[in-house]
Amino acid sequence: MYRSRRLLLIFLIGIVIAVFSLHHRNAIFDTFGVLVNFREPAAMSSPRPVIVVGSGLAGLSASYEALQAGARVHMLDRAPKPGGNSIKASSGINGAHTRFQKAAGIAKDDAFYDDSVRSAGRRFSQDLAKVDRARLVNTLTERSEAAVNWVADEFGVDLSVVAILGGHMVPRTHRGAGKLPPGAAIVSAIQKKLTDNPGFQLSSLAEVVSLAVRDDVVMGVRYVQDKQTHDLDGAVVFAAGGFAGDAMGMLAKYRPDLAGLPSTNDDRPGSHGILEEVGVEFVDMTSVQVHPTGFVDPKDPAVRYKFLAAEALRGEGGILLSDEDKRFVNELDTREKVSEAIMNMPHSKETGDSRQWYITLLMDPGACEATAGHLGFYMWKGLMQKKKVKELSPAAIEAVDRYAESVTKGKDDAFGRTNFGRWRLPAGEANREEEVCVGKVTPVTHFTMGGAAFNEKAQPLRAGRSRSRGSGRQAKSRAVYTATTDLADHRF
Ligand SMILES: Cc1cc2nc3c(=O)[nH]c(=O)nc-3n(C[C@H](O)[C@H](O)[C@H](O)COP(=O)(O)OP(=O)(O)OC[C@H]3O[C@@H](n4cnc5c(N)ncnc54)[C@H](O)[C@@H]3O)c2cc1C
Known part of the structure; x- marks a missing residue:
C-alpha cells in the first residue's frame, strides 16, 4: 500500500515536472544551463554550450550551424543589440555561378577567384609561410554560390538583384528588390x-574579457555583464569583428597614416588582444580598407561616424565629381584606387583634425530608379537631394554631358569605365529638365582585412607554426574558431 502510494506520488511529480518543463524550457535552460529540448533530441547530448563571441553575421551564421549540428549555443555580445557592423551592410553578398546571376543574364562567371587575387594585390604573395592564401581565396570563391543559396533558401532572404561593384568583371553582388538593405535583411532573418x-x-551587454585556458587548451571565456564577472565553459567561436572603428586605439597603432579619417564603423575598441594573449598569430594588420564614399551630412559635416554611400550607387550608374565638378576616376575601379584618387587631391581645411573631402556623387534618373530602395533612406536623412540638371554648375553640366556621350558610345575614353549601370540620361539640352540625385561624399575607413591567421576551416594559427609543417596546425585549443565573414566563409 505504502509502496503504491509512493509510486503514484513519483508519477504525479513526474507529470508536473514534464508539464512545467514544456512551458518553461527556456527558463530552465537559462537557469541551469542544461538543455531541455523536446524538439531537437540531438541537442540534449550537449551539456556544454558552443560559446559564440559576437553577434554579427559571422557569429549568427556560426550559431545557426552549431545548432543544426545538435549543439546548444550561448552567444555573448557587448553591444545592447545584436547585429554588429553586419546589420549596416548595404550593397550585398558576392557569389559566382548563382541562379540569380543566371536569371539576370550572366550565364558564366569564372572570374571571381582572379578578381579577388587582383584586389588583394601584392599581399596575395606575402607571408605564405603562415597562411595559405590561395586555398582561402579558393574556399571563398568556390563556396560562394552555396553561401548565397544558403541565405536565400534557409532564411528566405530575397537576393534576386545582382549588381556589378568595384573590382568585379561581371555583376555578382546580390541584394533584395525591396527597401530593406541586405545586411539588415540577412541579420534579422537569421x-x-x-x-x-x-x-x-x-x-547582450556581455563583454568577453579573456579566454579561459587550462593545460594550454582554451576551455571557455570570462565575460563581464552588469559589472559582474562570469566564467563560462565551452567550445569558443570568436567572431568579434574588426577594428576599423577603433580610430584612436588599434587603427592608430597599425595605420597612423589613417588617423583622422571618418569611419562607417561603430566607435568601439578591437578585441584582438584577447586572442593575442593565447598566442594567436596576426596577419595583414596594416590592411585597412578605405571606402571612397561615406556621406558628408550637410547638417553635421564634421561628425566622425558616416553613413556609407553604398557602392551600388556607383555600380548602377553614379559618377563622382571633384570639388571643381570634374570627373577624375573610373568610378568602378577598386575601392583602393578610387579612394587613392580622392585622397591625392587636397582635403578640406574646415574640419580641423579630421581629414575630409567634399566629392559630389551624382546619379542620373536611371541610376536613381535602380537604387530607389537605398535612395529613399538617404533622401529622408538629408544625405542626397534631387536637382534638375539645369540647376547644376556649368562644369558639372559639362561633366554630365561628356559622360552621357561615353555611355551612348559604350566607351569612356577619359577614364576607361566599361560598365555604365542603368544610366540613361542623354547628352545636351534634352537633359536639362531631368532630375538627378546628388550628395557629398568623402573617403572613410570601412573595414580591416587583417586579424587572426586561420586555415580554411577557420581554425586560428599560432605564432611560430607554419603551414608548411601541415595545413591546419591550429592553435592548441579544444575549439577556438575565428568566424570571419570576409574571408573564411563568405556568407557575407
Ligand atoms: C556600413 C557598412 C556597410 C557594409 N556593406 C557590406 C556589403 O554590402 N557587403 C559585404 O560583404 N560587407 C559589407 N560590409 C562589411 C561587413 O559588414 C563586415 O565585413 C562584417 O559585418 C563583419 O562581420 P562580423 O560578424 O565579423 O563582425 P561584426 O558584424 O562587426 O560583429 C562583431 C560583433 O562582436 C561584438 N564584440 C566585439 N568584441 C567583443 C567582446 N570582447 N565581447 C563581446 N562582444 C564583442 C561587437 O559588439 C559586434 O556586435 C559593410 C560594413 C559596414 C560598416
Whole structure:
C-alpha cells in the first residue's frame, strides 16, 4: 500500500515536472544551463554550450550551424543589440555561378577567384609561410554560390538583384528588390530563426574579457555583464569583428597614416588582444580598407561616424565629381584606387583634425530608379537631394554631358569605365529638365582585412607554426574558431 502510494506520488511529480518543463524550457535552460529540448533530441547530448563571441553575421551564421549540428549555443555580445557592423551592410553578398546571376543574364562567371587575387594585390604573395592564401581565396570563391543559396533558401532572404561593384568583371553582388538593405535583411532573418530555437541563448551587454585556458587548451571565456564577472565553459567561436572603428586605439597603432579619417564603423575598441594573449598569430594588420564614399551630412559635416554611400550607387550608374565638378576616376575601379584618387587631391581645411573631402556623387534618373530602395533612406536623412540638371554648375553640366556621350558610345575614353549601370540620361539640352540625385561624399575607413591567421576551416594559427609543417596546425585549443565573414566563409 505504502509502496503504491509512493509510486503514484513519483508519477504525479513526474507529470508536473514534464508539464512545467514544456512551458518553461527556456527558463530552465537559462537557469541551469542544461538543455531541455523536446524538439531537437540531438541537442540534449550537449551539456556544454558552443560559446559564440559576437553577434554579427559571422557569429549568427556560426550559431545557426552549431545548432543544426545538435549543439546548444550561448552567444555573448557587448553591444545592447545584436547585429554588429553586419546589420549596416548595404550593397550585398558576392557569389559566382548563382541562379540569380543566371536569371539576370550572366550565364558564366569564372572570374571571381582572379578578381579577388587582383584586389588583394601584392599581399596575395606575402607571408605564405603562415597562411595559405590561395586555398582561402579558393574556399571563398568556390563556396560562394552555396553561401548565397544558403541565405536565400534557409532564411528566405530575397537576393534576386545582382549588381556589378568595384573590382568585379561581371555583376555578382546580390541584394533584395525591396527597401530593406541586405545586411539588415540577412541579420534579422537569421536572428529570428535563432531566437525561435530553444537551444539558443543571447546575452547582450556581455563583454568577453579573456579566454579561459587550462593545460594550454582554451576551455571557455570570462565575460563581464552588469559589472559582474562570469566564467563560462565551452567550445569558443570568436567572431568579434574588426577594428576599423577603433580610430584612436588599434587603427592608430597599425595605420597612423589613417588617423583622422571618418569611419562607417561603430566607435568601439578591437578585441584582438584577447586572442593575442593565447598566442594567436596576426596577419595583414596594416590592411585597412578605405571606402571612397561615406556621406558628408550637410547638417553635421564634421561628425566622425558616416553613413556609407553604398557602392551600388556607383555600380548602377553614379559618377563622382571633384570639388571643381570634374570627373577624375573610373568610378568602378577598386575601392583602393578610387579612394587613392580622392585622397591625392587636397582635403578640406574646415574640419580641423579630421581629414575630409567634399566629392559630389551624382546619379542620373536611371541610376536613381535602380537604387530607389537605398535612395529613399538617404533622401529622408538629408544625405542626397534631387536637382534638375539645369540647376547644376556649368562644369558639372559639362561633366554630365561628356559622360552621357561615353555611355551612348559604350566607351569612356577619359577614364576607361566599361560598365555604365542603368544610366540613361542623354547628352545636351534634352537633359536639362531631368532630375538627378546628388550628395557629398568623402573617403572613410570601412573595414580591416587583417586579424587572426586561420586555415580554411577557420581554425586560428599560432605564432611560430607554419603551414608548411601541415595545413591546419591550429592553435592548441579544444575549439577556438575565428568566424570571419570576409574571408573564411563568405556568407557575407
Ligand atoms: C556600413 C557598412 C556597410 C557594409 N556593406 C557590406 C556589403 O554590402 N557587403 C559585404 O560583404 N560587407 C559589407 N560590409 C562589411 C561587413 O559588414 C563586415 O565585413 C562584417 O559585418 C563583419 O562581420 P562580423 O560578424 O565579423 O563582425 P561584426 O558584424 O562587426 O560583429 C562583431 C560583433 O562582436 C561584438 N564584440 C566585439 N568584441 C567583443 C567582446 N570582447 N565581447 C563581446 N562582444 C564583442 C561587437 O559588439 C559586434 O556586435 C559593410 C560594413 C559596414 C560598416
